[in-house]
Amino acid sequence: MSRPAHLTTGAYAPPVPRTTTTVTSADGSRLYAEVHGPEGAPAVVLAHGWTCSTAFWAPVVRDLATDHKVVVYDQRGHGRSPAVSAAGYSTQALADDLVAVLEATLETGERAVVGGHSMGGMTIMAAADRPQLRERAAAALLCSTGSAELAAESRVFPLRSPQGRRRAHRLLLGSRAPLGPVSPPAKWALRYATMGAGATAEQIEACARIVHACPPGVRARWGKVLAGLELTGGVARLELPTAVVAGTADRLTPFVHARRLASVLPDCRGVTELSGLGHMTPIEDPGAVGGRLRELVRDHLITTDTEAGRAAAAAAPRGKRQKKEKTA
Numbered sequence: 288m289s290r291p292a293h294l295t296t297g298a299y300a301p302p303v304p305r306t307t308t309t310v311t312s313a314d315g316s317r318l319y320a321e322v323h324g325p326e327g328a329p330a331v332v333l334a335h336g337w338t339c340s341t342a343f344w345a346p347v348v349r350d351l352a353t354d355h356k357v358v359v360y361d362q363r364g365h366g367r368s369p370a371v372s373a374a375g376y377s378t379q380a381l382a383d384d385l386v387a388v389l390e391a392t393l394e395t396g397e398r399a400v401v402g403g404h405s406m407g408g409m410t411i412m413a414a415a416d417r418p419q420l421r422e423r424a425a426a427a428l429l430c431s432t433g434s435a436e437l438a439a440e441s442r443v444f445p446l447r448s449p450q451g452r453r454r455a456h457r458l459l460l461g462s463r464a465p466l467g468p469v470s471p472p473a474k475w476a477l478r479y480a481t482m483g484a485g486a487t488a489e490q491i492e493a494c495a496r497i498v499h500a501c502p503p504g505v506r507a508r509w510g511k512v513l514a515g516l517e518l519t520g521g522v523a524r525l526e527l528p529t530a531v532v533a534g535t536a537d538r539l540t541p542f543v544h545a546r547r548l549a550s551v552l553p554d555c556r557g558v559t560e561l562s563g564l565g566h567m568t569p570i571e572d573p574g575a576v577g578g579r580l581r582e583l584v585r586d587h588l589i590t591t592d593t594e595a596g597r598a599a600a601a602a603a604p605r606g607k608r609q610k611k612e613k614t615a
Contacts, residue, residue: 292366292500293342299493299570301345302352310360310391313383316375319367320360320388324352329584330397332358334385336405336431337509338501340366343404345493346573351580358392358399360384362406364505376508378518381406382414389423398425400583402576404569405540406513408432412521426528426556426587428580431537431568433544434518434551442538443480460510463503469495482565483536490570522551528587530556530579534564534571556583 294300304321311317321341331351335343341359351357361368363375363384371380385401393399401424403411408429414420433440438456439449446452467473474495478486481494529552533545542560549555559579564571 291496292340293345293496294489294493297489298346298349299489301342302349308391310384310387312363312380312387314371314375314380316363316371316380316384317369318360318363318384318388320358320392322392323348323357323359324355326356328354328356329588330356330358330393330399331580331584332385332389332392332399332401334360334401334403334407334410335362335365336403336407337513338365338498338506339404340497340500342366342497343494343567344569347569347577347580350573350577355581355584356399358388360388362410362509364509365501370502370505373508376512378409378413378512378516378521381410382417385410385414386417386419386423389419393423398423398588400424400426400428400580400588402428402430402580403432404430405432405566406509409434409513409516409518412518412525415521415525421526424527426530426583427525428530428532428576428583429548430532430576431534431540431566432548433516433540434522434548435516437516437540438514440541440543442541457514460514461507462510463507465503466499469499473499478565480538480566482567483534483563483571485563486565486567486571490567494567494570519551522548523553526553528554528556528583530559530583532559532561532568532576532579534561534566534568536563537566537568539566556586 304323306322308320309317310320333344340361344359348357364370401411411427439453441456444455474491477495478491531545531548533542535542545558549558561572569576
């Protein structure tokens with residue numbers, strides 16, 4: 288009997304959503320999405336990374352949903368979102384899917400802090416030019432991600448030659464080889480490639496189940512997109528208050544990517560350096576990731592929207608303001 292695609296008990300088991308929905312993207316692709324937390328609370332929308340699913344955000348969602356509306360969705364081909372034809376895998380598709388989720392899950396006029404891990408961060412970069420993102424997003428969090436040169440900078444294969452590293456990592460990213468069952472050797476390999484030395488057995492198990500559940504064909508198609516990624520221009524046009532979080536022991540997107548993002552972002556609100564952590568930071572340290580999201584909500588969503596409301600009230604015609612005060 289095969290194991291479920293995620294843990295079903297404990298801190299890394301996905302919480303039960305308030306609602307679920309199916310979102311239709313620009314090309315007709317269907318995306319599974321969940322909404323957690325109380326109605327009317329400040330909103331956070333989270334995009335997961337390569338080979339993951341909504342379950343990857345479980346400990347962050349569990350924390351934030353006590354007092355935030357939290358939206359998570361499965362990237363196309365991942366989790367409960369169906370795979371698409373070969374033409375449907377691109378950074379354009381990632382951007383289409385994100386703005387479709389924002390429009391479908393947020394109320395009229397509602398804004399959110401958007402957060403992305405790995406390919407989810409690249410999704411936000413890809414959508415930088417989209418008016419829907421600029422209208423809907425108050426701030427962004429880029430977590431364990433990069434904008435270009437992923438194959439050359441990765442350290443899963445610590446080869447001296449940049450050409451050798453690029454070739455080896457391109458083969459890794461584009462591989463269709465089945466990952467097989469979640470066995471002790473498989474978990475060792477996953478921890479080496481994606482997590483820090485201090486990752487717990489439960490964290491490794493949670494990540495392994497999620498990653499092994501991704502279909503090999505989907506993994507390979509998105510891997511080829513990542514191997515040729517070039518989104519530096521998108522980063523330069525991401526005109527939102529944006530924070531960066533990264534682990535210092537990340538082999539997939541080493542810390543050099545975080546520094547590069549900070550140097551290019553128009554409005555970088557700091558880099559959070561998580562010492563000794565690997566690529567899977569939302570599972571390795573959900574408190575740090577969730578805490579940074581809370582700060583962005585506090586500083587750029589709640590405060591900004593409150594100030595905008597006061598400004599609108601002050602700008603209203605005097606007669607209308609008096610009428611509103613009288614009927615209150």
